Amino acid sequence: MLSPESAKIVQATLPAVGQALDEITTRFYGTMFADNPDLLRNLFNRSNQANGEQRQALAGSIAAFASMLINRPDERPDALLSRIAHKHASLGVTPDQYTIVHKYLLAAVADVLGDAVTPEVAAAWDEVYWLMAGALIAMEARLMPDEDDPWLRATVVERRSETPDTISLILKPPAPLPFAPGQYISVGVELPDGARQIRQYSLSSAPGRGDWRITVKRVRGAGPDGEVSGWLHANVKAGDELTVSRPYGDLALAEGDTPLLLASAGIGGTPMLSMLDHLVATGSTRQVIVVHADRSPADHAHRKELVNLVDALPGATLYRWYEEAGDCSCDPAPLLGHADLSGIELPPGLVAYLCGPLPFMRGVRTELLRRGVPARAVHYEVFGPDLWLGQD
Template sequence: MLSPESAAVVRASLPVIGGAIEDIAARFYATMFAEHPELQRNLFNRGNQANGEQRSALAGSIAAFAGLLVERPGERPEAMLSRIANKHASLGVTPDQYEIVRKYLFAAIVDVLGEAVTPEVASAWDEVYQLMADALIALETDLGEPGDHWTVATVLSRRAESAETISVTLRPPVMLPFRPGQYISVAVTLPDGARQIRQYSLSRSPERGDLRITVKRAGGGDDPEGEVSNWLHANLREGDQLTISRPFGDLTLSPGDTPLLLASAGIGVTPILSMVDHLVATRSTRQVTVVHADRTAADHAHREELTRLVDALPRGVLHRWYEESCDCDCRPAPRTGLVDLSEIDLPARTVAYLCGPLPFMRGLRSQLLRRGVPGSDIHYEVFGPDLWLGRD
């Protein structure tokens, strides 16, 4: 809990610092990477640095955390902290790196705001940062030692799932238990020598044994946003070795008998596929509504597999929307356009899981709230930095 003295200072200075937080984050990353280039090459996602998403995610998380400390001091943003901690653990972030971040973050605050950063303001915001860092370090410690997260898996198979998507089946030296909806990190050394890490959801159930990820080609040329996925497409073959983390992630299927809505768009189908596969493997009798949106039927990775799995659920129903009209032999027949949940039945007590682009998830969340689904029963996963952090 923030001290009363610091809370008053943070409340007064939050509009100023919050208004400049994007500029502060940009200055922070530029200075830190200039003096620690190994962090940009070997830890941070260069694609998210290039498109600015990492800066926005950092800014949003700090501002949201500070706002909660002063507005609701008896609460902690558990969902936000858990999501960040899982991502940090999957990357191998260590406690000493928080001190590096602190050094450059506060230097950036002073650089951007100048004399507005009095000793009292600096001390209060240092307390905010330390509270957030301590909470994250504690959560990440509970997830295990960073050095124990990595292993080398063998590629058992590679399969085309659409023109731009492949699935890769992996066998680590020992079985890595996971929960449906979790992801692993993949670390590759690129041609320029950088070791870049990306997260990929596991796209089938734990009951299958071996791990499977599904990778969509992204960007093009020298675009850093797709450099790891494109490297995997171009280079990964059966029998190769791939460095992976053990599974992480907090978007996991809740036990029980409540009805489920599992909704995805594009490559967001991957964690949803793992959940549906798990429900089939465990002979679940839950009422399960599966919704998927894509550009075309041809772009829909794992289309036939998803249909087969939903058909195997005794109380499962599948709804699909494609942006372009479909002349494929799809069962059930897909709708054209954007997902409209008013067209489908949602039982009372439905718990929703969403994965896909942010506009898709925001739209579905709004529709669900209008239909009376509590915000606490709407869960989501974001590929890349979470630009939705701190939202109720």
């Protein structure tokens, strides 16, 4: 909770800081990476820096946290910060790195806003930063193992081609490690230029099988080609070892008997496969509505597996939309176009899990809220920086 003095200052200056956040975060990252180039090479996602998404995500998280401190001072920040904490834990972020970020972020605020940043204003926003950083450090400490090296070496048992641009890798971790359906692992690779880059991939099969499966879509066309996905596609084969994290992620299927909506698009279907596989393995009779949208049947990774899993659940129904029909003898027959939930009956007490591109998730969430599903019952996962945070 902010001190009363700082709360007044932050409330008064939040509009000016908010309007300048893009310039502030641009200045922040530029100066921090100039002085600490290894952070960009070995921790931060270079592609997200190049396309500006990481700056947008940081700005959104700061604005959302500051607004919460002002407008909902008695609310714990855990729900707001959980997704960030899981991502940081999967990357191996350390408490001392928050001190580095603090130095450059607060300097960027002073540089951009100039004389408006009086000592009192600087102290108030310093308090905001350390409240946010302190909450994240505490959450990450609870998530991360108490070990010097948080990384593991997992053996690639099998490589499978799922679509022309998607592969799945079956990994054997060094010891059995539990995870919740819907979680992900980080994969770190050393690229040809010597940089170590890290990406997250959902575990796309059920827990308790003794191995992990990740599904990797090669990123091409929309901006820079994916550095890590391209390297994995070009180089990894059975028998290789990969550097991976333990499982993390707050999009985790809750146990119980409430009806479920699992809505995904594109490669966002991977955490839903893990949830469905788990429901089948545990003999669940829950009512499950499965919605998936994709470019075409040929682009839909694990298409037949999805149908088989839904068929194995007595309470499950599948709805699919494809932008292009392609050559598909699909049963049940898919719909053409974009996903539209308006004609699907939603049972009371529904809990929804969403994963896919932001426009898809925004559309689904808007429809769910319009039809009375409470916001607290809608959970989502974003591949990459969370550009939704602060815009919701």
